Amino acid sequence: MVAKWEAQWFLTRCNFLTVLLVVAMGRDPPNLKCFECKFSKPRDSSMEGLKGGQLLKHFLNTALSLQSVHLASFTVYTDEASEPDFGAAVPSQSPSTPNQDLTVVCFHRSSGLLRAAFHSPGDVLIVGSLGKGQECANQWAKAHVLLLLDLQVVLPWQLSSTKVSSLIERISDAKDLKKLLRTRNNVLVLYSKSEAAAESHLRLLSTVAQAVKGQGTICWVDCSGTESRKLCKKMKADLSSKDKKVELFHYQDGAFHTEYNRAVTFKSIVAFLKDPKGPPLWEEDPGAKDVVHIDSEKDFRRLLKKEEKPLLLMFYAPWCSMCKRMMPHFQKAATQTRGQVVLAGMNIYPSEFEHIKEEYNVRGYPTICYFEKGRLLFQYDNYGSTAEDIVEWLKNPQPPQPQVPETPWADEGGSVYHLTDEDFDQFVKEHSSVLVMFHAPWCGHCKKMKPEFENAAEVLHGEADSSGVLAAVDATVNTALAERFHISEFPTLKYFKNGEKFAVPVLRTKKKFIEWMHNPEAPPPPEPTWEEQQTSVLHLAGDNFRETLKKKKHALVMFYAPWCPHCKKVIPHFTATADVFKDDRKIACAAVDCVREKNQELCQQEAIKGYPTFHYYHYGKFAEKYDNDRTELGFTTFIRTLREGDHERLGKKKEEL
Structure with missing residues (x-):
C-alpha cells in the first residue's frame, strides 16, 4: 500500500516540481494526509537531460523499485503531450494487494485535471509544477479535510527528514521482526507514533548503533503505517496516550526482556546494550x-x-x-x-x-x-x-593513621596447629582427621571466627579419645597451598580424611566444629574440576595446543587459574558459549589451566600475565587479544561476528563466480 511510502519515501530531486503525496487512510469519507515537498537541481548524473514526464518517469521507477512498496494497479493523468503513455512505465499488477488502486495526477499548466482524480477509489499521488502545490492542496481541501505537513524529501541516497544510521534496521512487517529476533540475541526496538515523533531518538540511536556494532542491534518501527500499526499492537507497544510518542523495548535471546526505562542518553543506552542485566550507571x-x-x-x-x-x-x-x-x-x-x-x-x-x-x-x-x-x-x-x-x-584532610601491627595468629599459641607450605602434606598424613581453616590476617570474618575455632580446638585437644585436630593456614603467606586448593575467599574450610581432601558444610561456631569432628558427615566425592566436567569446552595442554587449534578456523582460548575468583565467575559464561557453538566444526572455545606444570611454559610463550586472559586464534595463529565483555553475550557476539564475516566473503565469491 501507498501508506508504506510514508516510511520508505525516496525521490529524485528536480528543479521545477512540487510533489504532493496524498495517502488515503480511509474511504468514506477519506481521512487524508498531504505532504508537500520541494526539490532543488538534480545531482544524480543519471538524470541529466531528463525533463518533464521523463523525469517523473525516472522518479517513479526509483520509488516503486523499493521492496517496501506494494501496489496493485495505477492510473496516470498527465497534461504533458510529450509523455502520453506515461502509465506504461509503472508496474501494473502486484499480487499482494489486488484491490488497491493508485491514481497518479501530473500537471504543469493547469490544476483542472485534479477533478478527474476525485472519482478514483484508491490512493492518490499528485505531481505538479513549482508553486502549484499549495494551489493543489487548496482545491483538494474544498472537498476533503487535509492535514498539511511539511516534509523534506531527499535523494535516494538519503532517508526522508530524519538522518538515520544504516545500522538501524527499519521494520514494518511482523515476519521480518520475528526473523530478526530469532537471529539476533540482543535487540533494542524503537516503536514510534510517527516518523516525526522518532526524530530525536533516531539521532541518538544512530550514534549508539555505531558504538555497539557487533554487540547489539537497534531497530525502528513507525507505528503510523497500516502494516506497522498491526505490528505495534501485536508487540504491545501502547502509544495511545497523547503524551507518549515512543517506546523502547529490549529483546534478549528471541524473547521480550524489558522495557527500557533508564536515562535516554548515549552512555546509558550503550552501557545497557553491552550488559542488559547489569546495574544502571x-x-x-x-x-x-x-x-x-x-x-x-x-x-x-x-x-x-x-x-x-x-x-x-x-x-x-x-x-x-x-x-x-x-x-x-x-x-x-x-x-x-x-x-x-x-x-x-x-x-x-x-x-x-x-x-x-x-x-x-x-x-x-x-x-x-x-x-x-x-x-x-x-x-x-x-x-x-x-x-x-x-x-x-x-x-582538614589527614592521611590514615598507621595501624598497630597485629600479632600473627601462629605466634599467639593455643590448640590450633598452624601449617605451612613445607609441613602441610606431612601433617595431614600423620593425622587421620584434620579440619583446616584457610584465612587472611585482614579478613574480618576470619577474626570473628577465630575464637570459636580456637575454643573448639581446645575441647578436642583435651579429649582422650579424639583423633580429630583443627589446623590453620595463612593463605597470604603460604600461597602455594592457596593456589593448590583454589582458595579464593576467606575463611575457607577444608576437611582431610587420611590425607584426602573433602568438601565441608558451612561451620562457624564452636559447637558446630566439635559436632562435625565427632561425627563427620559421609564425605562427598572430591569436587570435580572444570576439566573433569562434561562440557563443550576443549581443555588443551602444551602437548596438543598447536595441533588442535590448527584445525579450527576460529578459536577463542581462555587462559586461567583454577583458584582465580574472576575465572570462576567467567567459567559458566564461557561454558555456555561453547555449548552454543558445539555443532560448528570451525569454531572452538578452549581453555588452558596455566597452574598445571606442563602448561606453564605454554602460558609464558603466549605472554599470559594475569587471569583470565582471552586470545583469539585463526587456524592456530594468534590474531588478537579479546578484551570485550566477559559474558555469554559478549563471547557469542564476538564469535557470531566472525562467522557472519565468513558468510559475507563466501557470498561475494559466489557472486564473482
Whole structure:
C-alpha cells in the first residue's frame, strides 16, 4: 500500500516540481494526509537531460523499485503531450494487494485535471509544477479535510527528514521482526507514533548503533503505517496516550526482556546494550548530579591537570556491594561541598584501566584517593563513613593513621596447629582427621571466627579419645597451598580424611566444629574440576595446543587459574558459549589451566600475565587479544561476528563466480 511510502519515501530531486503525496487512510469519507515537498537541481548524473514526464518517469521507477512498496494497479493523468503513455512505465499488477488502486495526477499548466482524480477509489499521488502545490492542496481541501505537513524529501541516497544510521534496521512487517529476533540475541526496538515523533531518538540511536556494532542491534518501527500499526499492537507497544510518542523495548535471546526505562542518553543506552542485566550507571541516579563521572583515561588525566580545587576520587566497580553502600553518602557529600571540593567517581573495573590501578595502588573496591593540584596525597580509608563524616574529614584532610601491627595468629599459641607450605602434606598424613581453616590476617570474618575455632580446638585437644585436630593456614603467606586448593575467599574450610581432601558444610561456631569432628558427615566425592566436567569446552595442554587449534578456523582460548575468583565467575559464561557453538566444526572455545606444570611454559610463550586472559586464534595463529565483555553475550557476539564475516566473503565469491 501507498501508506508504506510514508516510511520508505525516496525521490529524485528536480528543479521545477512540487510533489504532493496524498495517502488515503480511509474511504468514506477519506481521512487524508498531504505532504508537500520541494526539490532543488538534480545531482544524480543519471538524470541529466531528463525533463518533464521523463523525469517523473525516472522518479517513479526509483520509488516503486523499493521492496517496501506494494501496489496493485495505477492510473496516470498527465497534461504533458510529450509523455502520453506515461502509465506504461509503472508496474501494473502486484499480487499482494489486488484491490488497491493508485491514481497518479501530473500537471504543469493547469490544476483542472485534479477533478478527474476525485472519482478514483484508491490512493492518490499528485505531481505538479513549482508553486502549484499549495494551489493543489487548496482545491483538494474544498472537498476533503487535509492535514498539511511539511516534509523534506531527499535523494535516494538519503532517508526522508530524519538522518538515520544504516545500522538501524527499519521494520514494518511482523515476519521480518520475528526473523530478526530469532537471529539476533540482543535487540533494542524503537516503536514510534510517527516518523516525526522518532526524530530525536533516531539521532541518538544512530550514534549508539555505531558504538555497539557487533554487540547489539537497534531497530525502528513507525507505528503510523497500516502494516506497522498491526505490528505495534501485536508487540504491545501502547502509544495511545497523547503524551507518549515512543517506546523502547529490549529483546534478549528471541524473547521480550524489558522495557527500557533508564536515562535516554548515549552512555546509558550503550552501557545497557553491552550488559542488559547489569546495574544502571551511577550517573543515572538524580542524586549523583554533583559527582563528576569519569569515563576514560583521557578525562581522568584532564581532570587531574586542570582542576584547581581539592579532589576526592572514588575508584569503584559496578558490582561492588561496599561501593553501592557508600555511593549515596558520597554523592550527598558532593552536594554539600559543591564549589569547595570536587568529588568524582570512576568505574575502574574494565581491563583497559589496569595501568591506572597499578599507578594508584588500587587493590580493592572502593579505593578513595585524595588529590591536590593533580598530585595524590593519600587515601581515604573510612569505608563505613556517612556523608557527614566525609564532609568533616574534607575540612582538614589527614592521611590514615598507621595501624598497630597485629600479632600473627601462629605466634599467639593455643590448640590450633598452624601449617605451612613445607609441613602441610606431612601433617595431614600423620593425622587421620584434620579440619583446616584457610584465612587472611585482614579478613574480618576470619577474626570473628577465630575464637570459636580456637575454643573448639581446645575441647578436642583435651579429649582422650579424639583423633580429630583443627589446623590453620595463612593463605597470604603460604600461597602455594592457596593456589593448590583454589582458595579464593576467606575463611575457607577444608576437611582431610587420611590425607584426602573433602568438601565441608558451612561451620562457624564452636559447637558446630566439635559436632562435625565427632561425627563427620559421609564425605562427598572430591569436587570435580572444570576439566573433569562434561562440557563443550576443549581443555588443551602444551602437548596438543598447536595441533588442535590448527584445525579450527576460529578459536577463542581462555587462559586461567583454577583458584582465580574472576575465572570462576567467567567459567559458566564461557561454558555456555561453547555449548552454543558445539555443532560448528570451525569454531572452538578452549581453555588452558596455566597452574598445571606442563602448561606453564605454554602460558609464558603466549605472554599470559594475569587471569583470565582471552586470545583469539585463526587456524592456530594468534590474531588478537579479546578484551570485550566477559559474558555469554559478549563471547557469542564476538564469535557470531566472525562467522557472519565468513558468510559475507563466501557470498561475494559466489557472486564473482
